[in-house]
Amino acid sequence: MGIFLLNRTISAAVTIFLIVLLVFVGARVGGDPISVMFPDGIDPDTQAALEADLGLDRPIPVQFAYYLEDLTQGDFGKSIHSRRPVIEMYAERLPATLTLASLAFALSIFMGIGIGLIGALRRDTPSGRIAMTIAFLGYAIPHFVLAILLIFLFGYIFRTLPIVGNSTPYHFVLPSIVLAAGLTAAIARYTRSVLLDVLSEDYVRTARAKGLSDLIVITKHTLPNAMIPVVTVLGLQLTSLVSGSLIVEEVFAFQGVGQLLVGSVREADYPVLQCGVFFFGLTVVLINLFVDMIYSILDPRVRAGG
Numbered sequence: 092m093g094i095f096l097l098n099r100t101i102s103a104a105v106t107i108f109l110i111v112l113l114v115f116v117g118a119r120v121g122g123d124p125i126s127v128m129f130p131d132g133i134d135p136d137t138q139a140a141l142e143a144d145l146g147l148d149r150p151i152p153v154q155f156a157y158y159l160e161d162l163t164q165g166d167f168g169k170s171i172h173s174r175r176p177v178i179e180m181y182a183e184r185l186p187a188t189l190t191l192a193s194l195a196f197a198l199s200i201f202m203g204i205g206i207g208l209i210g211a212l213r214r215d216t217p218s219g220r221i222a223m224t225i226a227f228l229g230y231a232i233p234h235f236v237l238a239i240l241l242i243f244l245f246g247y248i249f250r251t252l253p254i255v256g257n258s259t260p261y262h263f264v265l266p267s268i269v270l271a272a273g274l275t276a277a278i279a280r281y282t283r284s285v286l287l288d289v290l291s292e293d294y295v296r297t298a299r300a301k302g303l304s305d306l307i308v309i310t311k312h313t314l315p316n317a318m319i320p321v322v323t324v325l326g327l328q329l330t331s332l333v334s335g336s337l338i339v340e341e342v343f344a345f346q347g348v349g350q351l352l353v354g355s356v357r358e359a360d361y362p363v364l365q366c367g368v369f370f371f372g373l374t375v376v377l378i379n380l381f382v383d384m385i386y387s388i389l390d391p392r393v394r395a396g397g
Contacts, residue, residue, distance in 0.1 A: 103377070111369055114369070124145070124360060124361065125147075127357075127358050170363050172360055181367065184348045185348055187345070188340070191257075191263055195268075195271040195274070198267055198275070203277070203279045206225060206283075207281070207282025208282065225276075226280055228276075230277065238269045238339060241265050241269060257345050265343065266345050269335075269342075269343075270339045274328050278321065286313065336349040
């Protein structure tokens with residue numbers, strides 16, 4: 092098990108390094124912050140002075156070496172536009188994003204397991220088909236399409252919920268629903284599949300033959316065994332919250348780290364972009380590493396496979 096975890100940890104470290112390298116080089120190839128700040132252009136001497144002040148006059152390999160040195164000291168640099176420390180800018184917005192992700196995660200678990208239960212226990216009834224249709228739609232509709240639909244319904248037709256910003260608790264309702272949609276659908280489909288397998292087991296049929304009510308059979312015999320693989324797959328699906336938050340926060344003008352990262356792409360703000368991609372990538376890599384660890388504990392065959 093130790094060798095397995097060591098291999099996964101090394102792979103995770105290499106992946107993070109490649110993420111840092113690719114975003115560093117890609118940002119400099121894809122945009123020029125000075126052109127963004129001065130769309131009408133500036134004289135060559137002023138531009139040269141700005142590039143020297145920002146360290147952009149050096150070759151890219153030299154810039155990358157300095158950047159890695161700063162990273163080892165926990166220094167992510169300052170924003171090119173605001174000149175504020177990048178880590179401070181993200182720290183201000185992190186609580187809002189964590190709150191949104193937590194709400195979406197809790198909602199997806201509650202709705203996903205509920206829809207999966209209905210789909211499994213009433214699979215041959217209209218309610219079961221409707222439940223799985225909802226799950227399919229949640230899985231198939233892109234985040235931005237669902238967001239625009241909810242904005243149109245609740246922001247312009249019914250006018251019941253705010254659609255821009257995050258200044259009140261009500262501002263979290265629509266973004267959390269959109270962010271939870273895909274994860275809800277995945278949990279629902281997986282829960283239904285696992286439940287159908289468990290319901291066909293001999294011990295479930297034996298429990299029913301003893302005269303136990305459906306409620307007792309489900310809560311004491313079916314769900315506990317079905318939830319083990321469902322909980323495991325939740326780790327894999329958590330990455331959808333990371334990627335989905337970028338789109339959701341931008342559509343709803345939600346003042347979170349996702350919107351800050353997307354804005355840095357438009358403005359070619361290298362330090363903000365690099366810091367955001369680093370932490371988003373680190374989050375995904377750590378989630379996958381954690382899932383690998385769980386798998387290695389639950390299934391010895393995974394450890395044996397290296």
